[in-house]
Amino acid sequence: MTRGADEYRRSNDFLSPMSFRPIYDYRGDGILRSHEASLHKLGLAHVDLLLCTISGEGRAATIRGVSQMEAVAARHDVPLAVAALQFPLGYPAISHVVAGFRDPHQVGQSVGWIDHPIPVDFGAQLRDKSLLRPDPPSSSIGSH
Numbered sequence: 001m002t003r004g005a006d007e008y009r010r011s012n013d014f015l016s017p018m019s020f021r022p023i024y025d026y027r028g029d030g031i032l033r034s035h036e037a038s039l040h041k042l043g044l045a046h047v048d049l050l051l052c053t054i055s056g057e058g059r060a061a062t063i064r065g066v067s068q069m070e071a072v073a074a075r076h077d078v079p080l081a082v083a084a085l086q087f088p089l090g091y092p093a094i095s096h097v098v099a100g101f102r103d104p105h106q107v108g109q110s111v112g113w114i115d116h117p118i119p120v121d122f123g124a125q126l127r128d129k130s131l132l133r134p135d136p137p138s139s140s141i142g143s144h
Helices: 028-042 056-075 080-090 104-113 120-128
Strands: 009-011 014-016
Touching: 056 080, 056 120, 080 104
Parallel strands: none
Antiparallel strands: 009 014
C-alpha cells in the first residue's frame, strides 16, 4: 500500500513514513555499534568508506578546529575549500574527488581550486597546531 505525501511526517529534515522517531547516538560507542550493525545487515566484513556526522561536544571542537584552520588558510591566501578539495588527492589510494555543487558557478570555481597553489608551510602550520595528522600519506596539503 502506498501512502500519500500528507501521510509522511517530517523527521530531522527528511520525510519519513516510519511511525517511530529514530534516536541518533554520535558518541564513539554509538558510531561503532551502528557501523557493526550495518556490516551485519549488509553481510559485509568491511566497507570502503564510513561517513560520520558529529554533534554536541564533538561539533564544538570541530568548529574550533575549523576556525583555527581558517586562520592559517587566510595567512597563506588559501581558501579552506581549496585545501579540502586537494587534500584527499595526496593519498595514493584516492584517484578522484567527487564534490557537490549547487550551481554552475561552483563548478567553474572548483576547476580553478584544483590547481590553486598551497605553500609547504601551510601544511606544516596545520600539523604544528595538531589540526592535521603528523603523518598523512603523501598529503598534497602544502606540497606545492
